[in-house]
Amino acid sequence: MTISLPPRMTYRDGLATAMRRAMAESDNTIIIGQGVTDHKGIFGTTSDLHKEFPGRVIETPLSEDAVTGLCVGGAINGLYPINTHIRADFGLLAVNQLINMAAKYKYMFGGLFQVPMLVRMVIGRSWGQGAQHSQSLQSLFAHIPGLTVVMPSTPEAILRTYDHAVRTHKGPVVSFEHRLMYDLSFDTDQHPPVTDPFGSRLERRGKDVTIVATSIMVLEARRAAAHLAQHGIDCEVIDLHCVSRPDRKMIMDSVTKTGKLVVADTSWLPYGVSAEVCRIVAESDPGVLKAPVVNLGMALAPCPTAKSLEDVYYPDLHLTIDAVAKLVRGKADHGVPIPTHKSMTDFYKHFRGPF
Amino acid sequence: MTISLPPRMTYRDGLATAMRRAMAESDNTIIIGQGVTDHKGIFGTTSDLHKEFPGRVIETPLSEDAVTGLCVGGAINGLYPINTHIRADFGLLAVNQLINMAAKYKYMFGGLFQVPMLVRMVIGRSWGQGAQHSQSLQSLFAHIPGLTVVMPSTPEAILRTYDHAVRTHKGPVVSFEHRLMYDLSFDTDQHPPVTDPFGSRLERRGKDVTIVATSIMVLEARRAAAHLAQHGIDCEVIDLHCVSRPDRKMIMDSVTKTGKLVVADTSWLPYGVSAEVCRIVAESDPGVLKAPVVNLGMALAPCPTAKSLEDVYYPDLHLTIDAVAKLVRGKADHGVPIPTHKSMTDFYKHFRGPF
Amino acid sequence: MSRNDRYQELFRQALRIRLVEEKVIELYPSDKIQSPVHLSIGQEAVAVGVCEALRPEDAVYITYRGHAFYMAKGGPLPELMAELYGRRNGVSGGKAGSMHLAAPQVGVMGASAVVGSTISVAVGGAMANRILKKPGLSVVCFGDGATEQGTYHESLNLASLYGLPALFLCENNGLAVHASLAERQSYRILEHARSYGIETVRIDEGWDFLKIGDVTRQVTDAMRADGRPRVMEVMTCRYKEHVGPGEDFAAGYRSQAEVEAWMAKDPLCADTALVAELKPALDAEIDQAVAFAEAGELPGLDDLLTDVY
Amino acid sequence: MSRNDRYQELFRQALRIRLVEEKVIELYPSDKIQSPVHLSIGQEAVAVGVCEALRPEDAVYITYRGHAFYMAKGGPLPELMAELYGRRNGVSGGKAGSMHLAAPQVGVMGASAVVGSTISVAVGGAMANRILKKPGLSVVCFGDGATEQGTYHESLNLASLYGLPALFLCENNGLAVHASLAERQSYRILEHARSYGIETVRIDEGWDFLKIGDVTRQVTDAMRADGRPRVMEVMTCRYKEHVGPGEDFAAGYRSQAEVEAWMAKDPLCADTALVAELKPALDAEIDQAVAFAEAGELPGLDDLLTDVY
Ligand SMILES: Cc1ncc(C[n+]2csc(CCOP(=O)(O)OP(=O)(O)O)c2C)c(N)n1
Ligand SMILES: Cc1ncc(C[n+]2csc(CCOP(=O)(O)OP(=O)(O)O)c2C)c(N)n1
Ligand SMILES: [Mg+2]
């Protein structure tokens, strides 16, 4: 499928375009969730679609569990439901339906049913989101066979992935969208076309170290790589994208070449993406590692509210650059200057609540 | 704390003893869940306690979410609630309370509250449990800071761990008990006293290979080790026990010595215990690995019902022995004869439903 | 069809279900069926009566206690038996077992073993039909215990709010495993349901397939006309233990007399003449189903990883 | 206390809450408060009236829209302000922010930002008191939207079934974010609650702290006597946007006239003389709280990993 895109696009525009396309594509598509028809329209990604597609953009009560079940029932009966959660945290009310039902409905009945549906979960961050509005729960779902879990990091990834989910894939897809990316603009032509829309993406070629990243950490990794390149460190960056089906070959080819691995994810390390990537390397060929793997993620605590705590809770550009440089140079005084601006952290400063 | 135990004890007796002790220990303890007062008494682990401790063993409606919330409310107000789920799968209805509330109630309020409580989740297996009665969901909870997740593999581990949870630890503990162990008898004196009841256990010393296992896979590992010992392969076996806080040092000391690692867990590999153990090694010192790590767990699918499918769904003694021998000898024709009996699988044959 | 023909046909269907389950009991000690069985014995009339009023395009969403509804809605018997045996020729190739029956070609849209979890799924089925302009009602069968789940509340609200033709059918056998209604519920099921603006109907005579058929026809006719949900409660009686092939009166959580009083009204127990008349043909059919199951291949490694995604 | 004294005292408390929140609005553009704020402006009388009838040993479980209840129940103001500032001298050392207020020493037992999730927690509090033979009611405050969650159904059933003195207090402002009741609910809240065998009471005059206090006293007296739950619905009106310091009438999801009609009855709007009389002292108190907050240290790395387990 070819997608023609404007040269620059925000993440939000990518989502809004994907939503409109999914609705226009087929009369079977519905968008359902709390706030999908209001003037905020899921941060501007479903705005006015209820006018354009009457009866197929459906406001709901606060009933995450039953609404998810309704989507499963719709899916096995010919609809393509797109269900929104403005915070992934609220998706925890829907895990029985997602894990016990959606993920198993095909297998449990020996293939008698298909459950094509998309669940959009937004990861909150910054402006005091606190413990219950900030969780990045991809690994809970990626552990479960039957669920496809993606974390698009660009508008292009959104468009290709959602188009593929809606038109071709016949199973449940859970997508984690990062709230802090909604307002960011992206060049759309920088990505080579992908053969598998659910596949991992080689974002940058390099020879000194492999950074495997997810979601907004792909942006941090790219910025870190740009800075490090000026100081003689050449990073390869892989956007894992589909966290439930990482591209083992892409990861192993890269780590075999570089011998060094950093995993940068949006959640906690234990039982997270870092762990999963380490499993892939350890199972495939740990001998390619010339140094211990470095993992970056949230601190091992619920998310605190105060800005000063949040600043140390999430890994930032400083930390990423410092960690990569230390790993590549093999010493703490690696000689790479740390930029004064904090990159994403700078951006977060401009990101003013409330949501 | 000293615990005096009879020389032999079933897993069920361990649980029943732990439950009675918890109730006798303090008037603040309650046991709450579906079926806790009936004649089956959670597979015989709560039987008749409602007569002995009237008003503190509480039958509930089918309301996993609110009952868990009730436990959180009880815990912050001075009770020690013990909540039962006869299948871990039903615990998925309680994850909002466990993850958004129990795990965060202390941190989110800056330490103003404590949430001492124990959630017992039983892992089903065999006799056609199927997709929704067989899940082993430890890694979903172990990913979450604030939750302590244990998987006791012996009556002794149950007693020490539950006593510690009830008397000393002040936070939420989720325990995964394996249904297939309930009927097994254990020698109680074979375990060295542990300093940390939540700590990992060195089950067997050996020099050729490290097997890190959980729950019933610890039993498989011990049997495999006994067989392999007769053929010149000396296994070290670690019972991970507390999957949310694995003993890094114990694992690294062992793998440093043996150079070879097998992880045998009761769930799926991605984002599971295998992944987490691989992370520990990869972050600490992957150079100690002399071969790729071998991971054993459930096949990457929901659990099928038919016995013939279940037999290939779970790793059995054959597979474990074969995998370990291959890893140690470095070749497929490792020369270790595979026993004809299937060990746990044999036992499962005697395990006749219904439940 | 005369009243008598109708009685005889519904009786036959109910008896067929009972005989199939009695065959399961007979086979169980052989370990050929290695699956937890939740028998409907005592409750067959509900499935038979309700399904009489349903059309092929109507869907039923059922539970782990699903043999009766699967058969009453027209699910094929040999494939059911083969599924219980865990064979490749089973309706789901052995992946489902007793707890997860489905036969979408006749509108059996799946059974869940997580109590209450198909209720909202059925509401979604009703919504799909409305959006896709397809005919057909969604009927979801669940036990009294399922009404205690939060999802029941959410689902009633959604169905009423959106005006969807979902029939919430509660088979009230007064028990959830061994716990009585009084231990679990502060509400009366229909009074509670009416507070959502949903019309309700109750049938006390859960053994009476004719009455259940009649009432269901009235209810579904009204639903086809107004497109609104309904809640229907049928009082019924489980004769066997909660799960498994046996009886458990000795456990003392309910009285045997109560069950025997129910049996006295149950045509399948009372009308021994008709049983004798119909049994041979049914037995023959069941024996064929068993033979079909026994001839089935075992699924294996090739099947393990199919149909996951 | 004469009626007038009482009026003046409750008015003062309500005004104090409003002025604190107006201070938040004033401070917000400075980015000193980096936390989503869900203001209670327009709803203060509910918290003040209800808490008048409560005793120190009674507990309240609240929501992300929690400033009013926190203050009305006696939570310290300087520590509240410092918490909004994310300072170490905040009531939770900056870990909580606006959405997670608590002050257990005065019975504020925590606020959740997951709608509906403290309801069952409050039921557990009531059960703990009964088992531990402690006095005190559990009061759980939630919005109309929270009643749509499954957990509400489960919690009403548990409280009624076990006979626990939990007061379910619904602040019905007719909105969940921007969605009206008609878009979300097929039931009437109290009629629904009565189906659980729970007595209910409704107050339409959500601006009238005296009436709310009187009714709450009657209700809580009855609860202390019979140990049973109650559901109380207070109609109220949110003046500001759902979250944030602004107004959003331009968005068109509700009419400004409706809110203005409410304001006309709100003593805090109408009784300008009393506002003028009380404001200076309150302003001084608030300024001190702000000074306290601004003087607070920022929490840092040392605090990040404390209180996790
Ligand atoms: C969510 C969930 N909780 C608990 C169970 C265990 N369980 C299986 S059947 C059952 C009782 C259900 O009672 P009811 O809904 O009345 O159906 P019945 O078995 O009487 O037909 C319970 C508690 C389960 N399967 N799912
Ligand atoms: C479980 C859950 N779903 C969705 C949300 C997003 N959300 C926050 S407040 C709110 C509306 C709640 O309405 P109501 O209970 O009436 O309280 P009010 O805000 O009107 O005081 C919603 C949908 C949430 N916080 N939690
Ligand atoms: Mg029942």
Ligand SMILES: [Mg+2]
């Ligand atoms: Mg509201």
